[in-house]
Amino acid sequence: MYDVIIIGSGITGAFIAHFLAKYDIKVLVLEKDVEVSDGVTKANSAIIHSGYDPKPNSLKAKLNVLGNKMYGDITKELNVNFKRIGSYTLAFDKEEEVQLKKLYQQGNKNKVETYLLGKKELRAKEPNIKETVRLGLYAPTTGIIAPWEIVYALLENAIYNGVELKTNHEVIDIKKEKNIFCVKTKENTYYTRYVINASGLFAHKITQMVTNDVDYEMRYTRGQYYVIDRGYDDYVNSVIYPTPTNKGKGVLIVPTIHGNILLGPTSEIVDNPNDTEVTKDGLHYIKEHIDYMMNHTPYKGIIRSFSGIRPKTSREDFIIEELKDVKHFIQVAGIESPGLASAPAIAKMVEDSLLKKEQLPMKSDYRVYKQKNLKISEKPIDEINRLIKQNPKYGKIICRCESITEGEIIDAIKGPLGIKTVDGIKRKVRPGSGRCQGGFCQPLIIEILARELKVRKTDILLNNVGSNILIVETKQSGGEK
Ligand SMILES: Cc1cc2nc3c(=O)[nH]c(=O)nc-3n(C[C@H](O)[C@H](O)[C@H](O)COP(=O)(O)OP(=O)(O)OC[C@H]3O[C@@H](n4cnc5c(N)ncnc54)[C@H](O)[C@@H]3O)c2cc1C
Missing domain, CATH: 1.10.10 (Arc Repressor Mutant, subunit A)
Structure with missing residues (x-):
């Protein structure tokens, strides 16, 4: 019998497991994939956004700003790479300029440090920004991280402190009887007092297992990217955003923590949460939008393309709440961007909501498992x-x-x-x-x-069940021809 079962081992589930590991309770993380961090968390822009962009007073705004602050201490504690490299959001025409000034006001409301800069200052900082730039919004607290590295570190620390993790365990049904949840995976059945649904693109499916009253619809939007090889450090020093539109933050330039550069993402509505196809049109769209903002983009250094899917909901804000009709079932849904930046604060909110009721006892022997960062x-x-x-x-x-x-x-x-x-x-x-x-x-x-x-x-699998890379050994006696 567990006290808490967390469904999902992306950044949200991993941060929740990390915070709950301090308490003297039994916690289990169930993950459907063979490895952790294989959902939305593996394919995104990897930016710890500063928080000027979300609508003031939304959960997204509150948790993004707090989450950004929390990353500094947590990455230091676990010895995970994280850098605040700052960001510039750029305006190239009158309309974008007006929009950027509004964003500056919004940043003030969200209590995020931002500065408006003119063309000369912008091009002194980032010489490859086009001459046509008119105004920029500088946010020094924007950071970068490798999302899966922090997930691995959080879960390793949680496991070291007694949290259990079962991968390749897809939750297929949940029943509640007499205050106890019975959580079924294809492999086994587990019992728990609390369920935390942090299952990303499939959050509504998990919630539907315990209630008919799911008050949101899921919508999926795909974001495609190019990856540029290391060695083009003179192209940009910071994250570069265009002025956002109602479609989102737009096509960005993002230096990664390991010295690559990401160009993207697109924003395309798709029907299938597994539709991570990369398309000619998508990649063309990226180039077109990058060329609007930048000179000398090192396209010759492209080594890969990939895409990720955003788990949007019709409620348009993060959904972090206990179900009204199913006590002790906490859903953490609609964790689209800035979900990575907000994750520590989302987990803190879940921790506080559990603690408020439970007064959980602390572990006396909790110790931090630091990453060796061998390199x-x-x-x-x-x-x-x-x-x-x-x-x-x-x-x-x-x-x-x-x-x-x-x-x-x-x-x-x-x-x-x-x-x-x-x-x-x-x-x-x-x-x-x-x-x-x-x-x-x-x-x-x-x-x-x-x-x-x-x-x-x-x-040996590439990633999930059925992705075996080798099919049969060659040159073996009696082997298949
Ligand atoms: C294109 C794109 C760009 C983005 N850029 C940024 C950015 O720069 N900054 C930022 O802050 N945010 C960004 N985001 C958002 C961010 O990536 C997400 O908010 C975050 O990764 C969501 O994490 P999660 O843990 O909630 O979901 P996931 O990472 O998807 O984790 C959920 C886990 O649950 C598992 N699961 C699902 N169903 C079951 C089941 N039945 N049983 C067991 N396990 C199950 C899944 O396999 C998965 O591992 C971006 C997203 C996209 C797609």
Whole structure:
């Protein structure tokens, strides 16, 4: 019997698990995918927005501003990469200028530090902004992070402090009898006093399992991106936004925490929450909108494209509430942008709402599990040599583009999350994120995973069930032809 079951291991579920790990209660996280952070949280702009953009007095505004502030301490505590690189929102015509001045007022209402800057100051800071720029809104608190890195760190810390995680456990039904929820997955049945529904694109489906009274509709909008290789640091220093429209924040330029640049996203309504297709039209749209704002965009450095789906609802704000007709069922739905930036504050709100009723006891032996942030190749040479002496596998480079060693990959497999897939390893330690996109290292990763997990290479998955990369061993006696 659990006290709390959290459904979903994206940024929302991970932050909730992290905060609840301090209490002396039994907490279980159920995730349908084979790895954590494989939903909306894996494919977005990775910006910790400052908070001037959401409508004043909305939950989005309140939680974005608070969440942005909270990221500083939490990333320091867990030793996760996070940088406040600031952002410029740009206006190129009279109409956009008027809109930007309104945004500045809105920023003041939301209590976000912002400054209006003219063309000269903007181009001094970001020389590749077009000469046609008229006005810019500078927000120094805008930050960047690798979303899955913080999820991995939060969940590793939660597991270290007693929270249980079961991946590949899709919740298929929930019943409530005499104040106890019976939560069914394809594999098992679990009992709990509280359910927290943090299931992203599928939040309404989970809520429908306990009530007929779901008062919102889900809408999905796809955002496509280009990824530019590392090594184009002189292109931009900060996040660049266009003036937002009623379709959203628009097509952005985002330096990533690992030195790449993202261009995107688009905003297209799709019917299917799994429709992450990348299209010629989408990519063309990105270029068109980037060229409106910037000179010298290093398109020659593009190494990948991808897309993510936003979980919007008809209520248009975050929905964070206990169901009126089902006590102890807390839904955390409609967590679209700025959901990543707001996640710590969303989790705090959930924590407070539980605590208000429960007066939960604190754990006496809570300890923080800090990320090692090994990154062997970036350490001083003496330390690299010392580590290689301890474990020669730290001296064997597997991913040449990102200089990732076999030792780092094995640490990821043996770590608290027990990573099993090629994409899981990529998110944890980055092999396959570089210029060759895994062309060189993927077969080696499969080999290491199979050896460490003691399974066949043909059992190794790219990400989810059914995504096996190898189908049959060649050159084996009696093997399939
Ligand atoms: C294109 C795009 C750009 C964005 N850019 C930004 C940005 O720059 N800054 C920002 O603040 N926000 C941004 N966002 C929003 C942000 O990514 C989301 O708000 C956030 O990732 C949502 O996290 P989540 O944990 O709520 O959902 P998810 O990450 O989707 O996690 C939900 C989890 O629940 C699991 N699940 C679903 N159903 C079940 C089930 N039945 N049983 C068990 N598990 C289940 C899923 O597999 C998933 O892992 C962007 C979003 C998109 C799509």
